[in-house]
Amino acid sequence: MTSVIVVGGGAAGLVAAWRAASLGHRVTLLEANGRLGVKLRISGGGKCNITHDGPPKALLAAFTKDQARFLRASLHAFGSEAVLDLLRREGVATYVRDNGRVFPLDRPGSASAVVAAFETLVHRAGVDVRTGARVTGLLGGAPRIEGVRLEREDVTAGGVILATGGASYPETGTRGEVLDWLKALGVPVRPWFPALAPIPLEIPRPAWEGVALRDGELRLSAGPEGRRLAAFRGDALFTKTGISGPAALELSQAAERARRGGPAWLTYAAVVDPPETVDTALQAEARANPRLLAGTWLGRHLPERLVDPLLAEAGLPRDLRLKDLPKEARRTLVALVTALPLGAPRPVPLARGEVAAGGVALSAVDPHTMALRGWENLRVCGELLDLDGPVGGYNLQAAFSTGFAAGSLG
Numbered sequence: 196m197t198s199v200i201v202v203g204g205g206a207a208g209l210v211a212a213w214r215a216a217s218l219g220h221r222v223t224l225l226e227a228n229g230r231l232g233v234k235l236r237i238s239g240g241g242k243c244n245i246t247h248d249g250p251p252k253a254l255l256a257a258f259t260k261d262q263a264r265f266l267r268a269s270l271h272a273f274g275s276e277a278v279l280d281l282l283r284r285e286g287v288a289t290y291v292r293d294n295g296r297v298f299p300l301d302r303p304g305s306a307s308a309v310v311a312a313f314e315t316l317v318h319r320a321g322v323d324v325r326t327g328a329r330v331t332g333l334l335g336g337a338p339r340i341e342g343v344r345l346e347r348e349d350v351t352a353g354g355v356i357l358a359t360g361g362a363s364y365p366e367t368g369t370r371g372e373v374l375d376w377l378k379a380l381g382v383p384v385r386p387w388f389p390a391l392a393p394i395p396l397e398i399p400r401p402a403w404e405g406v407a408l409r410d411g412e413l414r415l416s417a418g419p420e421g422r423r424l425a426a427f428r429g430d431a432l433f434t435k436t437g438i439s440g441p442a443a444l445e446l447s448q449a450a451e452r453a454r455r456g457g458p459a460w461l462t463y464a465a466v467v468d469p470p471e472t473v474d475t476a477l478q479a480e481a482r483a484n485p486r487l488l489a490g491t492w493l494g495r496h497l498p499e500r501l502v503d504p505l506l507a508e509a510g511l512p513r514d515l516r517l518k519d520l521p522k523e524a525r526r527t528l529v530a531l532v533t534a535l536p537l538g539a540p541r542p543v544p545l546a547r548g549e550v551a552a553g554g555v556a557l558s559a560v561d562p563h564t565m566a567l568r569g570w571e572n573l574r575v576c577g578e579l580l581d582l583d584g585p586v587g588g589y590n591l592q593a594a595f596s597t598g599f600a601a602g603s604l605g
């Protein structure tokens with residue numbers, strides 16, 4: 196039996212601590228916040244999208260190749276079924292939505308029920324839980340960690356598991372400082388980088404706040420006339436400062452990367468067909484229905500609230516009918532529905548991401564044990580690793596799986 200310190204009482208740390216204690220190790224869990232699982236409690240809008248339904252292979256496909264290769268072993272050892280089984284045994288019933296996302300059964304504060312289940316598990320396994328315990332430094336150096344420094348004392352242990360999360364939503368306790376300490380100790384890291392965050396725009400549309408662009412594709416290109424860099428099918432939502440919604444979150448990392456590298460430009464294709472196809476359809480509509488207002492046609496594809504302002508911006512009268520549509524105006528209407536210009540992105544805020552990209556380089560970690568290479572007794576798991584999946588339960592699952600591997604001490 197070894198004494199083990201787990202730093203961080205979030206998704207990964209809770210599982211790591213429970214697993215290590217269940218295997219007979221003497222575990223102390225140190226959490227900076229006054230209570231456990233703060234980020235878990237706000238996940239999925241307070242409902243907690245625990246995981247994604249499906250076999251490991253399907254879940255791995257949501258990650259980049261390198262990330263999937265790294266996650267394969269831990270996801271097979273502790274995949275979504277294993278997580279759900281564990282929770283079910285603690286009384287958390289779940290259901291799968293049509294899109295494969297798994298949630299606890301709908302009731303207020305369902306995310307808290309998930310945290311409560313993990314709290315029960317760690318307490319029952321005999322973990323010594325210390326909340327309000329912010330670690331301020333690591334003791335020792337490669338190849339052995341001796342323990343950790345707290346504000347007022349040093350705590351030594353036979354092994355340390357770091358599960359301190361990413362660097363977004365710092366108000367939930369995740370400030371990302373542990374990555375700096377590891378870097379200083381010679382551990383290869385990739386700097387934190389914004390991901391799954393709303394995208395602020397150079398020229399926001401506060402008047403359109405709350406308006407959703409639905410069922411289309413958000414596209415990123417290298418400038419207004421530049422080549423396509425990335426695209427994501429899904430809804431986007433105007434906010435006071437830019438855009439949010441699923442498509443914006445998914446494209447935010449690429450948008451920030453593009454912005455840092457040169458010109459970047461966003462458009463929304465409410466209709467994903469090529470402009471020529473839409474143009475042909477519009478001409479056919481004009482023949483079949485010549486008295487139809489151009490605005491009515493526009494409103495079939497874009498939210499009603501945008502129709503008048505867009506017509507005005509394009510210099511088209513509100514009473515313009517399809518039969519009177521000059522070629523140039525037709526092109527304008529087609530462009531609005533196939534590539535509504537949203538403009539250049541502003542810096543994507545790291546703090547507002549559902550995850551932070553970057554973290555401990557995966558090449559520095561044994562994917563079976565989460566042990567840091569070159570260290571005898573130091574492991575890392577969860578978002579502290581250079582892992583970032585899409586929205587849909589993948590990030591919590593990655594935290595659970597890597598936490599389980601890290602806690603599986605011999």
Ligand SMILES: Cc1cc2nc3c(=O)[nH]c(=O)nc-3n(C[C@H](O)[C@H](O)[C@H](O)COP(=O)(O)OP(=O)(O)OC[C@H]3O[C@@H](n4cnc5c(N)ncnc54)[C@H](O)[C@@H]3O)c2cc1C
Binds near residue numbers: 205244591
């Ligand atoms: C708003 C929001 C919604 C989300 N919704 C979902 C969702 O529905 N589904 C999904 O899969 N993912 C979701 N995510 C992402 C998911 O929550 C994270 O990927 C996941 O929580 C990472 O788990 P973790 O254990 O690595 O880190 P965390 O859960 O962040 O836990 C890390 C813990 O370490 C503690 N800590 C940090 N530094 C120290 C220190 N120096 N000393 C002591 N303790 C420290 C922190 O206080 C924190 O409690 C969401 C994220 C956000 C921000």
